[in-house]
Amino acid sequence: MSVSLPDQAWRHQDGLSDLIKSLGGDEMIRFVGGCVRDTLLNLPVNDIDCATRHHPEKTIDLIKSAGFKAIPTGIEHGTITALLPSCAVEITSLRQDVSTDGRHATIAYSDNWEDDAKRRDFTINALYAEAESSRIHDYFGGLADLEKHSVRFIGNPETRIAEDHLRILRYFRFYARFGQATPDATALAACIKRANDLMALSRERIASEVLKILALPNPLAVITLMIESGIFKPILPEITIEGANHLQRLLEREKAYDVSGGDALMRLAALLPEEADLARSLAQRLRFSKEQKKYLIALLTQEDEKPLVLAWAIGKQATMARILLSDRNEDTVKTAIAALKAWERPVFPLKGGDLIAKGLIAGPVVAAVLQNVQKQWVDAEFPNSDWVQEKADSAIAEAKAQ
Incomplete structure (x- = not known):
């Protein structure tokens, strides 16, 4: 027909x-x-x-x-x-x-x-x-x-994978998008058998496919299948079933707190141990861009800053991701996410010229006082300009006394 x-x-x-x-x-x-x-x-x-x-x-x-x-x-x-x-x-x-x-x-x-x-x-x-x-x-x-809703290779799966090793990762991506039944047994067996072939691929191609999988609406089931099937072992051995548990919590929080899904790097961070050095080496291994590397390091660096203070340092998006990835209890996460959604990065209401107008002599001391007052202002979570002027006057008096 x-x-x-x-x-x-x-x-x-x-x-x-x-x-x-x-x-x-x-x-x-x-x-x-x-x-x-x-x-x-x-x-x-x-x-x-x-x-x-x-x-x-x-x-x-x-x-x-x-x-x-x-x-x-x-x-x-x-x-x-x-x-x-x-x-x-x-x-x-x-x-x-x-x-x-x-x-x-x-x-x-x-x-x-x-x-x-x-x-x-x-x-x-x-x-x-x-x-x-x-x-x-x-x-x-x-x-x-x-x-x-079945994803099948054309012809012999092992032969098709031997022709292009990336087809292993593509199989899991297409299965995640279009497969609703049990994976095709022949296809899955071939992917498992040929998993070591992935080591011959460029890191860029691997990273691209893994991030595409993680950007899907709900990648948990396919990521778990890949872990259990040993697909990640040759290329990303750091990803374990414990990481899948963290990913599950992250996906639940994305939905619960109405945070836009599809942040593939945040989801990758959920799969990895919280280690900044690992983030650096993995970003280098996968040939991430400078921005991707910086973001992943921020997500896997252990810090216990107040959310708005952290947002000033690493940005609103990275901070929200860090909160969602954290072990904080749900009430704390809910409060922090709500505060971050409403937060807009403020402008520090003090300039070097203001300090000079108050009698401070131009030079390195101006930069030092400015930096000192700004740090206090950030730590206090951005109080108003009157507070800043009061702290500036105190810092100026202290600088003149030295």
């Missing part, structure tokens, strides 16, 4: 029908992957991906002839991005693998849709929809797997 792609708003993006016609319509271009899968599941579509029989150079020419800008975002892999007035469309030439080494693939272009489908990872990601007629082509039972 023929199945058609349901209509959704993304299919009416300005310029999309013109682009499709320019590339040759149903014979030459089809929607593929996530946009087909998510439309069938009635989920929002964020990225429009297409597959085409054209080679990349021809694709560029046809995009330009339709009046759109063509960007060779991944031309070495056959991918061209067409910039439409209101969105971007990624168009990739049909491919088949010539050789793989677990990290990279050497490809050849093809004009056969099934050749292209064979090199994709999961059946639910290998659904193609004709761009004009909407007819869906399913080569490996992806429609049935969507119906059953």
Whole structure:
């Protein structure tokens, strides 16, 4: 029985029908992957991906002839991005693998849709929809797997993992998003057997996938499954079942105190021992950005400051995360989170010029007094300017007496 792609708003993006016609319509271009899968599941579509029989150079020419800008975002892999007035469309030439080494693939272009489908990872990601007629082509039972909420590899799972080791982590991410039944036994067994293959991947690719998993609405079940299956041992041995218990408490607190979920680094911190040195080494190991490293260190540094004082030092977001991660009792957490939500970083109401106007001689002493008064002001949780002026007068008198 023929199945058609349901209509959704993304299919009416300005310029999309013109682009499709320019590339040759149903014979030459089809929607593929996530946009087909998510439309069938009635989920929002964020990225429009297409597959085409054209080679990349021809694709560029046809995009330009339709009046759109063509960007060779991944031309070495056959991918061209067409910039439409209101969105971007990624168009990739049909491919088949010539050789793989677990990290990279050497490809050849093809004009056969099934050749292209064979090199994709999961059946639910290998659904193609004709761009004009909407007819869906399913080569490996992806429609049935969507119906059953099952995530299965295309072909032999061990072979597919040997081709690209990242598919282990992708399997757990897609299972967390779309799987509702028991994990496919063959797929899970292959991931467990090949877990050590993850050590051959770049740290950046590992970090990206782990953070994507942790950013999902409720990653607890899949993270627990990964821990129990030994998936983290080769790459993040610090993550243990105790960490999963901490993650469970964090997720419960996110919901209870209406804190926006999806902070993947905060959730990663829940899985790790509270050690600043570990945060530094792990951030370096995973090639985190400077900001990511700074944030993770802040979350795993043991301090017992008052919440607003801590917020002044490390920021409101990091402080809220620290409170949610802490062993404080629930009443204390509730009070602290409420105070932080209402808090806006105040401006210190004293400047060096004010001290000089009060008779202090310009120079290092001004900076020292300013720093001293500001520390007292922060420790006292930001009292009003009259309090600050009183402390400034005392500090000035003390400085003059020395």
